[in-house]
Amino acid sequence: MGDLFLLSKRQMARISPYFPLAHGVPRVDDQRVVSGIVYVIHxxxxxxxxxxxxGPHKTLYNRFMRWSRLGVFDRIFAALASKGPQPERIMIDATHLTAHRTAASLLKKGMFPRRIGSTKGGLNSKLHAVCDEVGRPIILLRSEGQMSDHTGARLVLEALPAGSTLIADRGYDSNWFREALADKDITPCIPPTRNRKVPIAYDKVLYRQRHKIENMVAKLKDWRRIATRYDRCAHTFFSAICLAATIAFYLN
Structure with missing residues (x-):
């Protein structure tokens, strides 16, 4: 296939156990179709x-849409991210993803949610992410663009691994979040906001590691259909994010 992207047999062996079983007519070659989906998204x-x-572009589109509705790509990412030892340090951050006009167009009432909101930067979605100490994503959450970082942190709180140190910027500095982390035996490394009357000490040397989650987000945004959202439905866009995270961080 020349310079085109193609998943290796080793990579396919790691993700194929999570594919749905074929019924009736044998499915078109999974390696070629999934590789084509990755190429389009990237x-x-x-x-x-x-x-x-x-192969036919309709085959790529139909496979991606059908497996997105089944949550196949979400499960692949969750399964690969959950393997391995518990991380000693985790980092949390959030970023905006611009919604193209094709994604922001109105859908009929009762259809799938879009998770698109309006902010000063226009219509966009927001990706809340948690990564481990080497910069690999372990938790991903998409929301409307106007959702605050604190609300996103509240939604991922239960999934955070206990006994770790959490690194975050001062946007996550709040009493309730620090108390919630303490309940999970997680040590926060968060700079205090400037309006705190009594500043809270934090490990400034350890805080320098926060660039790893910024690098992770930047690497995901190298995928052009992630940096700009074209999908109307939230679940298809999230499937693209999970697929990008899987390929970029767990199958390289």
């Missing part, structure tokens, strides 16, 4: 512009 293409080497 390069920000329209499905119709996928290289012919991957």
């Amino acid at each position: 390069n920000g293409l329209q499905w119709k512009d996928a290289p012919k080497e991957y």
Whole structure:
């Protein structure tokens, strides 16, 4: 396939156990189709512009949409991210993802939620992420763009691994969050906000490691259909994020 992206047999062996079973007519080659889906998402293409080497573009689109509704890509990411030892340090951050006008167009009432909101930067979605000490994502959550970092932190709180040190910027500095982390036996490394009357000490040397989650977010945004959202439905966009995180951090 020349310079086109193609998953290796080793990579396919790690993710194929999570594929749904084929019923009736045998499914088109999984390696070629999934590789084509990855190529489209990474390069920000329209499905119709996928290289012919991957087969009919409708096959790529239909496979991605069907497996997104089934949560296949979400489960692959969750399964691979959960393997391995418990991290000693975790980091949390959030970033905005611009919604293209095709994603922001109105859907009929009762259809799938969009998770698109309005902020000063226009219409966008927000990605809340938690990564381990080496910068690999372990928890991902998408929301409307106007959702605060604190609300996102509250939603991922129960999934945080206990006994770790959490590094975050001062946007996560609040009494309730520090108390919630203490209840989970998690040590916070969060700079205090400037309006605190009594500043809270934190490990400034350890805090320098926070660049790893920023690097992780930047690497995800290298995928053009992640940096700019084209999908109307929230679950298809989140599937693209999970697939990008899987390929970029767990199958390299």
